[in-house]
Amino acid sequence: MPKAPRPAIRRPVTITDIARACGVSKSTVSLVLQGSPRIRPQTQQRVRQAAAALGYVYNRRAAALRAGASNAVGVLINDLLNPFFMELLVGIEQRLVAAGYVTIMAHTAERLDLQEQLLATMREHGVAGLILSPALATGRALIARVKGWGIPTVIVTRSVPGGHTDFVGADNPAGTRAATAHLLALGHRRIAFVGGHADAIVHKQRKAGYALALREAGVRPARALVVECQPTRAGGQDAVGRLLALQPQPTAAVCYNDIVALGLMAGAAQHGMTIGRDLSVIGFDGIADAAQAYPPLATMDINPRQQGERAATVLLERLQHAGAPTVVALTRPRLLVRPSIGPGPAAHAATTAALRRRRRGAA
Amino acid sequence: MPKAPRPAIRRPVTITDIARACGVSKSTVSLVLQGSPRIRPQTQQRVRQAAAALGYVYNRRAAALRAGASNAVGVLINDLLNPFFMELLVGIEQRLVAAGYVTIMAHTAERLDLQEQLLATMREHGVAGLILSPALATGRALIARVKGWGIPTVIVTRSVPGGHTDFVGADNPAGTRAATAHLLALGHRRIAFVGGHADAIVHKQRKAGYALALREAGVRPARALVVECQPTRAGGQDAVGRLLALQPQPTAAVCYNDIVALGLMAGAAQHGMTIGRDLSVIGFDGIADAAQAYPPLATMDINPRQQGERAATVLLERLQHAGAPTVVALTRPRLLVRPSIGPGPAAHAATTAALRRRRRGAA
């Protein structure tokens, strides 16, 4: 049986084809496709039917070129392999899709040169806006340059001092302050701070909150108790050795983030320690893995996914109102108490004393 | 001091502006920007200088529209919150960027309707190609439709039966077969298979390899030893109860993937079990977290990141050679022996017997 003849090269169907098929003008077709109420319902229906029948595909590139408006948003992430950023990205993407946008995603892997190149590419692609989780050591100069491009930009996670841009992040000092205060209330006194690059702003902020809480409790922050490491599980695991070498050993650790805390827990377990008893560990971020660890990891939850959604929302609003005042949205960390933390030595003493008093009273 | 007057609305600089500034034609400018060797070096330099001086930005949308070629690739992922897919995505994106492409990323979250919608959007955006990690229950009809669009597509991870498309994935049956054989060699006989949706193809493949290894060893696969659960950490944790309810209890578990295995380990630990002694656990995927767990998780490594790179490479080659034969690239899983697995009861017996023999010989 002979096959139906097919055109050798498939020329894509355009609005011109639809116009011809319906006996209307291109303008009319375009207006129908845009859902303009100016076109008579009857005509609308005819156009839609023809479009469907011809297998028409709207060409956004052409529309964007002509209208000067894009519906692509560039999203640059500095460390996708950290679940925090993954959850953040999921939140961003979901919100953007819901608003009819598309996500051009790129991973900078903390490399400034790559970040620079990727930003330039995004610009050439004419993205409507940018969501940038800056690579380490990103300076205000870069942010100023991007702003100069006239592309609305929301910075996430790491603020850039002097950036003067919409920012979505967390109140880091408040978070570690609350975490540390909680451990102090549990009776811990030798509390370590573990993880992160000393030059990273988030590290500075989180360390500052930790130190503040100690001072507020009249505990002198000891230099030796601050242990730097890569902000990864491997980093946390490596830090255990240095932590255990301290004399006297810390009884609790406030971690830079959840993955460092999870690595620390694994490393401590390897050394035969029981987390929550021999060492209390608290993380920061509230990634999903924290709840599923053994023991479940206490953390300062900043809801990464919701932050992603918020970042996208702020950008979408900025796309509507270019002139609106700069937004700085800081999530207030929420303490999630889980079994990775337990009472400290001072609490043991206090509990013992209380028990003694109670017994005496009963006697 | 009066500020220099600035134009109210910044009209973007175009090749026409450059042409005017240099006294050449648009064509010449375009050719220079494309790096054509046809233009005199002198002219090239003049054009480049003018472009830089005017702050020209190449408009890829316009170029793509005219040339009919895009340098955007659509990437659809079914489950970004699983680190496997995250590492896969990182590999894909890195390779695409290196080749001068940009990644339009979207998360389908296993939703067929959303996947459908996202594919249509990618099409409207005129992506040059697609990398699709299909949502559950994606049928060959969808794949056929996408192929009909004329967009080169590489399927990853989950093969679609009858899809007849380039595919990059793993040899799943071989992986679980090797994992199970290893546990059998260690002396385990009651070996469970844990996790995944029974209707997912990858689950079927991995379960088949497990069952095959058992039969090859003359061990009858018991229905009760196959425990389904969500393919997440929480799923693995939930499965522990059902596993421990079995009589007699299994001494080892082959898991659907690494996150299920990690959840299972956490759950078992919660029940007071020591992984690698009371229960041997082996995962599948080779995600980074597996190495950092406590105890470190043995797994069948399929190098998710490398698979991402490979998927991108296959797509890039397809973009060059549309007519080349279909590629099916299956990664052979590599056994990573780690402390989450230990000897089984049969091995204990065997070791004891061997020791006895040796002693007798020595006597």
Add this chain to the structure above:
DNA sequence: CTGAAAGCGCTTACAG
């Protein structure tokens, strides 16, 4: 080695 012209597929005032 370079220029004039046509056109990619769409949108948008402007008429009527």
Add this chain to the structure above:
DNA sequence: CTGAAAGCGCTTACAG
């Protein structure tokens, strides 16, 4: 309510 025309910024044969 609809059409004719101009144009978004680029590329690409085709001349010369």
